Amino acid sequence: MTEQQRLVTWQSPSLYINQMRQMSGTEYINAVRSGAMPVSPMLKLLDIHGREWHEGYALFTVLPQEFHYNPMGIAHGGLACALLDTAMAVAVMTMLPQGVGYVTLEIKINFTKPMLNESGEMRAEGRAIHVGSKTATADGRITDANGVIYAHGTTTLLLSRPESPQR
Known part of the structure; x- marks a missing residue:
């Protein structure tokens, strides 16, 4: 057997999380695109790319x-x-004001077709459905260049807002 190898480099999120909290969701994702903020380690590890x-x-x-x-x-x-x-999470993130974060509370995925290298580039589109004060929901689908669906799903995100000053 021949061992394969892959090298991945990243920056620790702890180095930039405070800076991220000072931005709206759209400001943050645009800063990542411009190179002003680093790409998430998980996205680098999996070779996932933000396109639009x-x-x-x-x-x-x-x-x-x-x-x-x-x-x-x-x-x-x-x-x-x-x-x-x-x-799905970034679709919601684009609607969040400065200081509001999120975590995935629930995710439901339906797999409809296996993804292979021969399948070509997979496109995941996420759309925010509802953004409330405490939770947000979104849906998404993965398709190939011909629009064939490989998976689709929904998510619920728990939103975290900055602490209000105590009176």
């Missing part, structure tokens, strides 16, 4: 590669889950 976003919408892509594969010779379901989680 505007209020309530985000598009991320990945080319399934052998290092994404499970023992059955297809991309692990966690890749589709991470790709959709990112697209």
Whole structure:
């Protein structure tokens, strides 16, 4: 057997989290695109790329590669889950004001077709459905260049707002 190797470099989120909290969601994601803020370590590890976003919408892509594969010779379901989680969360992020963060509270994914390297670039589109004071919801789908659906899902995000000063 021949061992394969892949080198990934990243910056620790602890170095920039305070700076990120001073930005709106759109300001942060635009800072990542411009290089003013680093790409998330998870996105670098999985080779996921942000392509487009505007209020309530985000598009991320990945080319399934052998290092994404499970023992059955297809991309692990966690890749589709991470790709959709990112697209759906960033769609919501584009609507969040400065200081509001989020974590995924729930995610539901339906896998409809296995992702392979031969499938080509996978496109995950996320759309915000509802952004409230405490939670947000979004949906998303992964398609290939021909619009064939490989997975689709929904998410609920728990929003964290800055602490109000006590009176």
